[in-house]
Each structure stands twice: as structure tokens, then as C-alpha cells.
Amino acid sequence: MNKSELIDQIAESADIPKATAGRALDATIAAVKQALKKGGSVTLVGFGTFHVGKRAARTGRNPRTGASIKIKSAKIPKFRPGKALKDALN
Secondary structure: OOHHHHHHHHHHHHOOOHHHHHHHHHHHHHHHHHHHHOOOOEEEOOOEEEEEEEEOOEEEEOOOOOOEEEEOOEEEEEEEEOHHHHHHHO
């Protein structure tokens, strides 16, 4: 499912216009991004938790030349599914 299909599904389920569903989805995504950018987490009970993980600096290898390169540490978004979501899939 891509973003436009998700918007269609939201509009149909909530009985609202597609434009409104699109704005609601964009606002939700923006709110999650903003919370993660501040270092927080977003928990949607029954769905899961979005949080910020840390990847340590490490040494990698250029596949073309085989030379060693340094890869900087980074903050990465992570998602941990909730129990209800796991149960729905199994």
C-alpha cells in the first residue's frame, strides 16, 4: 500500500473527502517527525511506538576499491510494534 492508497482507505473508513484525509495524514506524519526530531517518542496504543535509535560510528569498506572508510554515528528512526498489531498479524 502506498500513500495515495492509504489516503483512499482513510477517506473511505472515516467517510470524509480524500483531500481532508490527505491533510490529516500529512499532519500526523509531520507531528511524528517533529516529536522524533526533539528526541522524544510517539506511542499509539495498540499500534506501536516510534522512537529514535542511535547508530555508533564504525569503519566500512568501499566495495569498489576495498579501501576502509569511516562512517559517522547517526540517529535513526525506529518502530516497535504493539501487542495488538502483532496479534492481528498472527
